[in-house]
Amino acid sequence: xxxxxxxxxxxxxxxxxxxxxxxxxxxGHTALYWYRQSLGQGPEFLIYFQGTGAADDSGLPNDRFFAxxxxxxxxxxxxxxxxxxxxxxxxxxxxxxxxTQYFGPGTRLTVL
Amino acid sequence: xxEVEQDPGPFNVPEGAxxxxxxxxxxxxxxxxxxxxQDCRKEPKLLMSVYSSGNEDGRxxxxxxxxxxxxxxxxxxxxxxxxxxxxxxxxxxxxxxxxLIFGQGTxxxxxx
Numbered sequence: 001x002x003x004x005x006x007x008x009x010x011x012x013x014x015x016x017x018x019x020x021x022x023x024x025x026x027x028g029h030t031a032l033y034w035y036r037q038s039l040g041q042g043p044e045f046l047i048y049f050q051g052t053g054a055a056d057d058s059g060l061p062n063d064r065f066f067a068x069x070x071x072x073x074x075x076x077x078x079x080x081x082x083x084x085x086x087x088x089x090x091x092x093x094x095x096x097x098x099x100t101q102y103f104g105p106g107t108r109l110t111v112l
Numbered sequence: 113x114x115e116v117e118q119d120p121g122p123f124n125v126p127e128g129a130x131x132x133x134x135x136x137x138x139x140x141x142x143x144x145x146x147x148x149x150q151d152c153r154k155e156p157k158l159l160m161s162v163y164s165s166g167n168e169d170g171r172x173x174x175x176x177x178x179x180x181x182x183x184x185x186x187x188x189x190x191x192x193x194x195x196x197x198x199x200x201x202x203x204x205x206x207x208x209x210x211x212l213i214f215g216q217g218t219x220x221x222x223x224x
Binding site for chain 2: 031033035040041042043044045048055056058059091095097098100101103104105106
C-alpha cells in the first residue's frame with residue numbers, strides 16, 4: 001500500500017522567506033511525527049500529533065516553527081523567516097497508536 | 113552530553129565478517145529501544161526492537177543492558193547489502209508512541 005508521502009521533495013529558498021512542508025500519512029494512522037535531520041546527525045524530534053492535536057511540541061526550536069493537522073490526516077510544517085541554520089531534511093512519520101513509526105522520504109530544505 | 117551516543121565510524125569490514133555496534137543512553141527512565149537502518153539519502157526504517165532478554169533476527173542480534181544503559185547490535189556474516197547507517201533509538205514510553213530519540217548513527221561499509 002501507499003507509504004508516507006512528503007512534498008516537495010526538495011525546497012530551495014532564500015533567508016527570511018516563509019516555507020510550508022506537507023506530509024500525507026498512511027491512511028488510518030492516528031499518530032503523526034515531524035523530525036529534522038542535519039547532515040551527519042540522527043533525526044531530531046520536532047512535534048507529535050495524536051489526531052488533530054499536538055500531543056508534544058517540545059522539539060520545535062523556536063516560535064518560527066509551527067505545525068498543523070486540522071483534519072487529523074495531512075499535516076503542514078510551517079517555517080517563518082527562514083535562516084541558513086534551518087537547512088536540513090525534514091522527515092515525517094506516522095503510526096497506528098503505540099506501534100512502529102513509518103517514515104516518509106523527507107523534504108530537503110536549503111536556505112540560501 | 114547527548115541523550116543517545118554512538119561511535120559514528122565508519123566501520124569498514126570485508127564480506128562475511130562479524131561486526132558489533134554499541135550505543136549508550138543517558139535517561140534511565142527510557143522504556144523501549146530500537147535499531148533503525150538508514151541508507152544514503154533515504155528515510156530510516158525499523159531494523160529491530162531491543163529487549164532486555166536479547167533478541168535475534170537472522171544474522172542480527174540485539175542486546176540491552178539496563179544497568180549499564182547500553183545497547184548493542186551484532187551483525188554476523190556481513191553482506192554488501194548491509195552497508196548503511198545504523199541508528200540507535202530510545203523512547204521514554206513502553207511502546208513506539210511519542211518522540212523517538214536517535215543517536216548520531218554508525219556507518220557500516222561492507223567491502224567485497
